[in-house]
Amino acid sequence: MSPPQQPSSTNPNSLKIRLTHRFLHNLNNLNKKRSNLDNTQIHRRSHRVKLAAYASMARVVGSRRAWSRAILWKIRNRKVFTRNKRVDHKTTHHHHLARSIKRRTTNHSNHKREYVDPNGNSGQEVKLRKLVPGVETMDACGLLDETADYIKCLATQVEVMRNLVDLYSTI
Amino acid sequence: METDNSLETTSSILPNSSPNNFNLVKEEPIDSDSLHNSSPNLSDPIISKSTKRKEREKNVKSSAKKSKNVANETDGEELPYVHVRARRGQATDSHSLAERARREKINARMKLLQELVPGCNKISGTAMVLDEIINHVQSLQHQVEFLSMRLAAVHPNIDINLDNIFSAESGSLMECSFPAMVSPQPLSHQLWQPDGLTPQPLWGVEEMNPNFITPENSLLSYDSSGNSVSLYTNQLKMEL
Numbered sequence: 168m169s170p171p172q173q174p175s176s177t178n179p180n181s182l183k184i185r186l187t188h189r190f191l192h193n194l195n196n197l198n199k200k201r202s203n204l205d206n207t208q209i210h211r212r213s214h215r216v217k218l219a220a221y222a223s224m225a226r227v228v229g230s231r232r233a234w235s236r237a238i239l240w241k242i243r244n245r246k247v248f249t250r251n252k253r254v255d256h257k258t259t260h261h262h263h264l265a266r267s268i269k270r271r272t273t274n275h276s277n278h279k280r281e282y283v284d285p286n287g288n289s290g291q292e293v294k295l296r297k298l299v300p301g302v303e304t305m306d307a308c309g310l311l312d313e314t315a316d317y318i319k320c321l322a323t324q325v326e327v328m329r330n331l332v333d334l335y336s337t338i
Numbered sequence: 339m340e341t342d343n344s345l346e347t348t349s350s351i352l353p354n355s356s357p358n359n360f361n362l363v364k365e366e367p368i369d370s371d372s373l374h375n376s377s378p379n380l381s382d383p384i385i386s387k388s389t390k391r392k393e394r395e396k397n398v399k400s401s402a403k404k405s406k407n408v409a410n411e412t413d414g415e416e417l418p419y420v421h422v423r424a425r426r427g428q429a430t431d432s433h434s435l436a437e438r439a440r441r442e443k444i445n446a447r448m449k450l451l452q453e454l455v456p457g458c459n460k461i462s463g464t465a466m467v468l469d470e471i472i473n474h475v476q477s478l479q480h481q482v483e484f485l486s487m488r489l490a491a492v493h494p495n496i497d498i499n500l501d502n503i504f505s506a507e508s509g510s511l512m513e514c515s516f517p518a519m520v521s522p523q524p525l526s527h528q529l530w531q532p533d534g535l536t537p538q539p540l541w542g543v544e545e546m547n548p549n550f551i552t553p554e555n556s557l558l559s560y561d562s563s564g565n566s567v568s569l570y571t572n573q574l575k576m577e578l
Contacts, residue, residue: 180377209490209491210487210500211488212484212490213486213487213490213491214486215490216486216487216489216490217482217483217486219486220482220485220486221482240344251536254461280462290547291465291468291469291472292468292544294472295468295471295472298472298475298476299475303398308440308447309443310434311444311447311448311450311451312447314451314471315447315451315454317473317475318454318455318471318475318478319454321475321478321479321482322478324482324486325478325481325482328485328486328489329485330493331489332485332488332489335489335492336488336492
């Protein structure tokens, strides 16, 4: 019936392939785990999809990079935290979780608020450190390195997601 | 004259005789235009010696490299430790050497980043480039969020296991029991029509938020032969 698909092993965009693989895997897990039926609100589901996206990005890169380690650590803590919180039923909103996770990460790393680079780019470096996960304590050189890798992976992830959305919405 | 100084330091073959230097200075713009160091310029009637030709080649090389009036450029970013040569008028103690090496590492990374971020090549100055980078990262993160919203709207309950399609290990991809995997789970909310010949828009289902997807988007119709799904994966593979 359908022609057999030849797996392209010499694909230059292997990162994209791996990302797609992992992202779909995570999405499916997401749909299987929770009772993610139609009564769930869309923003909750979209939040989970976003987490799946970041998780898949971090998994593909592995522990090589500081940002991927930070993301994986955050997600692992979040899972533990939600498990603990569900017992108490104190809060159900994930903003609270995010705040407490931020508290955890600041305890973990030296959070220097006034970091002044010798080049004099103080405000921007702080902003960049906030944007890229896991670069709080790195020097300027490593920070730029991590940013470059993060940008590359983010761009690939965005492309994968865009392709998926197009695909899902046109078939 | 500064050009004389640079010529002296780069090529130390001939002693400083003024007619030689004058010839060389005259020749330099001509050679830099042509940018070829193999064919000597025969327009100058005075030049006859081979040593002068050698010197001309050296000067062409140096001018082709666009050397500024600096004796030596720094190099060796790829070496395990950086060879940093002192430029004219710069301190050479260990602190400033290390500082300079560090600064050049940072500049190299900034150049890489400039290539990654579109539209950053023309901007000069570290502050503006950093601003661009920050904006780019923020925009990418917003795009992820927006696309995840769209995906959540479009992808409600589809339990396709596309992993097996993309696994490079499995030889033939479509023969892994695909129809079995597309398990018809809560059928009441199912977009899939098992006998879907005409894709009817089923967006009247409750979970579909019509604000996100316009009704004329065709649904994922699945006919039992599995051909449409193969088309689906074909598309996905093509887009990849």
